[in-house]
Amino acid sequence: AQTVTQSQPEMSVQEAETVTLSCTYDTSENNYYLFWYKQPPSRQMILVIRQEAYKQQNATENRFSVNFQKAAKSFSLKISDSQLGDTAMYFCAFMKGGQAAGNKLTFGGGTRVLVKP
Amino acid sequence: DAGVTQSPTHLIKTRGQQVTLRCSPKSGHDTVSWYQQALGQGPQFIFQYYEEEERQRGNFPDRFSGHQFPNYSSELNVNALLLGDSALYLCASSPQGGKTDTQYFGPGTRLTVL
Structure with missing residues (x-):
């Protein structure tokens, strides 16, 4: 079974600064996907960024980027130029790949990010 | 194009009761997953x-x-409710039989068990 661990329960950052969230995972799979989801107070789970395990290049989406270290089973999220709207819970998630796998997500416990003006 | 919808938004039940939650997937999606948060x-x-x-x-x-x-569309039923069933229940839909990594979430149903 896969496990996902987020070791930082809460982080705060000043507006316009950068914050990095940590995530480690444990799996014996070689084909998988990793995700960061954002959950604001509205509760809607929003996909922030995704990474295919077979790709060495780190994914980037505007102000969001990841540092994917496959050997270390580490998948951190960097939020640059933080904005007040980035305040939310952030969840790291794992999905086993392959056609027969179906797309069940395994989530970490989350990191609360507070952006201060 | 409507996204994933869930009903009701909030629900209060007492221990031992039964509850049904509903989910309509995003247009074109055929696979529905349920999560408890x-x-x-x-x-x-x-x-x-x-x-x-x-x-x-x-x-x-x-x-x-x-x-x-x-x-x-899908329903989640929970029988003989326990206090520990109090949670946000999220529905997510996927296309192509779930054989992609794409998953879209609904806003959730907040269930409170008293």
Whole structure:
């Protein structure tokens, strides 16, 4: 079974600064996907960024980027130029790949990010 | 194009009662997954439905059951409610029988068991 661990329960950052969230995972799979989801107070789970395990290049989406270290089973999220709207819970998630796998997500416990003006 | 919708938004029940939660997937999606999110925790996978059958199941008791209709919408039923069932229940839909990494979430149903 896969496990996902987020070791930082809460982080705060000043507006316009950068914050990095940590995530480690444990799996014996070689084909998988990793995700960061954002959950604001509205509760809607929003996909922030995704990474295919077979790709060495780190994914980037505007102000969001990841540092994917496959050997270390580490998948951190960097939020640059933080904005007040980035305040939310952030969840790291794992999905086993392959056609027969179906797309069940395994989530970490989350990191609360507070952006201060 | 409507996204994933869930009803009701909030629900209050008492211990021992039964509850039904509903989910309509995003247009074009045929697979529905349900997750339970306890307060302050990450979502936990309950089960997934495809072609009107339960295809995968997480570590949840048989009190949790579901159904998928021909129009791909889905229901989650919980019998004999316990206080510990209080949580946000999230529905997520996927296209292509769930054989992609794409998953879209609904806004959730907040269930409170008294």
